[in-house]
Amino acid sequence: MNKGIGTTLLFLSCFLVLIALQSYYVYNSYLLEEKELNKQVKIIADDVVKQLEKYETDASEDSLILSLKKLSSNQLFMNQKLDERKQWFTFKNFYEKEVDSILDKKTASTNFKIALRSEIYSVYDENRKLELLSKKHPLILFKTKAPVSVGFVFSEGKWNSNFTERDTELKVDAHYHYIIRSRISVELINLSALVFKKILPLSLVSLAIIALLTYLFWRTTKNLKLQQSKLAQLYTSIDSISHELSTPIATLKFSLAGMPASDNKQLFERQIQRLEKVACAVKNPEVDSELIDEAAIKAYIDQTLKRFNGVGIDFDFAFKANTQLSKHDFEQLLNNLIENAVKYRANHIDVKLDFSSQINIQVADNGIGIPKDAQAYIFDKYYRVSRLENLQITGLGLGLHIVKQTVDKYLGSIDVSTNATNGVTFNINLPHA
Template structure:
């Protein structure tokens, strides 16, 4: 269950990272397309400005400045200024009427919908040292009928205006010095539509990849669940068969007990013992027994050396005291580990037993070893490493499972390490209290 949760979590994290990368890539594509479109808009807008220059009049600037500042409280002079303001706005309206016309011609061959606006945003009186225009109230020189909501500035200007006014009749003699700042903004009104058309294929590909991965994960999860169900049913069947074998085995044992001794009886007894061993390993039941003694260790090690005389068995035993480990559990651990080493082509097996503050059982062999990628799973019930060598070796995949169960019974730990040359080392540490 934990492995399944871990795998699912890993997929979810990877999936979210993929979505984030795809989103980042699409967003960058959007920005690049927008930047490219803005460059084209700037070229068109610049061309429009060039054509508008022929409509400008030299007097327009002076009319503008004169309309901004009340230079005198003289009523006649004020009337003169009002006339000048009217002249300015007449010029402005004439000027604006040309913008949409020229812009329509420049964008006729494209799908661009462009809005333009030119404004003076600062008129600074250098003589009085003060700003004449309110900060949020620029003076619009011209604009298109379509308003700008989020445009970009592509042209800025700054110039000085120096002039004098002298009127003997009105008794006016003034000198003026202004610093004027202007800017021209543009906006592609249908930018999102044009960009969406451009990146739509890329978006569809990204979405297809995400949907495909989602489908594959769903399909894989479904198949894994089905396989797990089949494996679970297989394990249940094996356990049931092992359980059902107990009755005929018991009957056979009672029947043989009353049978005269002969070679056939000995053969049947050996086969019954073999079946009992298989059944007990499937049930992995550890019968209670007495505490392990030093003499029991010596006897069992001698028995193993006799059973597996085809290998070189080296033993090192350090026994001070045993307060916890039962004889039957010890024999199952040692028997399963040594038998595993022999089955998997070991010619040398080293057994190091230490009974002190804790109990340490270490088995090292020079067999074919266990691949590192398979090591986290070798203690699972019925698990066998998938490789050609294992297909030629008989086994149920229960030995190491039993060893792990016994270690957990004592709240101990089991470690498996690949040796530098070949083979593996199993280290079992149990509390001795």
């Protein structure tokens, strides 16, 4: 269950990273398309402005200067609404009428909807050190019918206007100096729609990838849960069979005890012991037993050497004290590790037993070994390594599980490592109570 949760969290983390990367990629594509479209719009706007500029005359500037003079000297004139003044540039009305027409011709072969505006946004009176224009009311030179709301400035200008006015009737003899700043703004009104149209295929592909991965993860998770359910049912069935075997085994043992000695009786005893061993391996019941001592260890070594006389087993044995490990659990540990090594084609086994400040048991063999990617799972109940060699070897996948349970019972530790040549080494450390 914990592994499943971990896998799900890992997938979700990677999935969120993928979504973030896809979003970043799509967003950057949006910005690139936006930049490219604005570049094209700027070229069109430049052409329109150049075409309009040919209508400008010297009289236009004279008209502007005259208006600036009035703006500077007449407070009432300053407060009038700027859009009501008809004196700005003599070509202003022409621009107002023609700018949309010119833009329509320039954008005929495109889907662009462009808004354009030219304005004077600052008139600074150098003599009085006074800004004459309000920021909210620039002087509009020309604009399209469609307003510019969030466009960008692609052209700015700045010039000085100096003139002297003498008027005997008004008794005026004054010199005027203005610093005038202008700008031309442009906006592609349907920019978002055009960009979205450009990146729509990319967005659809990204969404399809995300949807496919989500579906595959859902299917995989569903199949894994189904497999886990089937495995749980299988393990429950095996445990139930083992439990059901207990009664007939006990009955057979009781019946066999009353039979006279014979070859058949010995055969039955061996088969019953075999069944009992399998049933006990599945159930792994708690068994009360005395502590293992030095004499019992020596007896076990002699018995093991006779039992596996075709295998080279070297024991390195040192005993000082044992205050915790029972004889049954000691034999359970050694039997499973040695039987496992022999089963997986080991012909030489080194066993080191050290009962000192703590109990250390080391079993190293030269068998076919355990793949590194499977070593994290070998202590799971019923787990067997998936490889061709294992198909030819019988077993329930319980031996190392029992070893791990026994080590955990004593709050010890066990680890497995691959040998330099062949086989594996198991190291068990058990603390004294």
